Amino acid sequence: MSKRSALVAALLLVLGLLVARPAEAAAVRIMPLGDSITGSPGCWRALLWNKLQNGGFTGIDMVGTLPAQGCGVPYDGDNEGHGGYLVTNVADQNQLPAWLSATRPDIVMMHFGTNDVWSNKPTATILAAYGKLVDQMRASNPTMKILVAQIIPMNPGTCPECAQRAVALNNAIPGWAASKTTAASPIVVVDQWTGFSTSTDTYDGVHPNDSGNQKMADKWYPALSALLGGAQPSPSPNTSPSTSPSPSPTPSPSPSPGSAGCTATYTITNQWGGGFQGEVTVKNTGAAPTRGWTVTWTFAGGQQVTQAWGGTATQSGAKVTVKNESWNGSLGAGASVTFGFIASWNGSNPAPVPACAAA
Known part of the structure; x- marks a missing residue:
């Protein structure tokens, strides 16, 4: 093979490797x-x-x-x-x-x-x-x-x-x-x-x-x-910086027993007149990665979810159902992810105990 042919072959090989290399995800x-x-x-x-x-x-x-x-x-x-x-x-x-x-x-x-x-x-x-x-x-x-x-x-x-x-x-x-x-x-x-x-x-x-x-x-x-979209430790419960008592005290999160390899921890992170912000941390308690998760709870004080992020939320009457997004359904063993929401309340705001089901 001539030197020119060898050079052309080498260039084609390099180009082929560049084309075949998968694109890296953008930071x-x-x-x-x-x-x-x-x-x-x-x-x-x-x-x-x-x-x-x-x-x-x-x-x-x-x-x-x-x-x-x-x-x-x-x-x-x-x-x-x-x-x-x-x-x-x-x-x-x-x-x-x-x-x-x-x-x-x-x-x-x-x-x-x-x-x-x-x-x-x-x-x-x-x-x-x-x-x-x-x-x-x-x-x-x-x-x-x-x-x-x-x-x-x-x-x-x-x-x-x-x-x-x-x-x-x-x-x-x-x-x-x-x-x-x-x-x-x-x-x-x-x-x-x-x-x-x-x-x-x-x-x-x-x-x-x-x-x-x-x-x-x-x-x-x-x-x-x-x-x-990845694992993180459960956040500490937060309270309003108000110097006067809140209409309803922010409860500390209590893990639910969960089912099918996951638990859900409900936290009120902030509360104001007529509304509050909450977070729920989902943790994989099984040995294998999850393919998805669903968290449900039932409000006892007439609360209504108005916005949610990190999960797709629906509410029928007092029952709230939140399913994972496409990017955060897979959790490794022991890993966790948090979704948040804004909701209204009127009169009282007791914290429900959520249930978790993993796929």
Whole structure:
């Protein structure tokens, strides 16, 4: 064979291998969005990144126009955490579309509004800014998945009123999210308030220290991993940041006996006048992977599910049935997945005990 023929044969072989190679799945692009709590340096992102990697979520790409700022461990630190920024200014000045265009996220995780609270922006104004940013996210990606945090507590020495203003904002977020969420682009509320102490988890009454960063990472992880469609630990029960008693106390989750190799754990993560947000964690208790799962429960207080994500929900009378989505029905032995929902309640909100059936 001549040298030319050998070269042609080698090139054809290489081309054949390239054509035959299966396409790799695109990484899920995740944008952390917020102010200095997110970006300066926002070391909860480093902890979250490594927690996701250790949990098997390796097909992800953190995106943003800002780079990592240290934190002492290797991690994907791209972010959109702008120190000193107000969410109301970002909305008014239309800054987000350029960031979205540059990074093309599939998921946005937003902890934003601390500086607005500090600046005494009305809660309604902050929520209007949230709404505008969500509209811009959906204009960039109609199926954008959005995690919105109830912000961590704040108690700066120069703003004694800030603590209660943060409570007012956090109490309003679930209702706003319920009115804004859609099936194609769900908004999931992540409670970063509960269990967070400004005296032990911040270094200045506002910004998280090492223990605060760990708590934030631990709160983001279940919500984010549920969107990514894989296993995660059961979330801790969360309560409303309201300083007055809730209409009905949030019960601690109780695992049901389940059936056919799975259990379901029901948790009320937030409650407000006339509505609440819940989560159910499905765990495979069998030795073989599941092909799918179905969770059922019966409400005893006239509650009605109005929105759901991470599962397809139907309700007939008081009975609710939730089936897995196409992407989260397969659970390995011992693995779990969480779906969420928004529901209404009137008078009382007792927690049902769900049953789980696995295929």
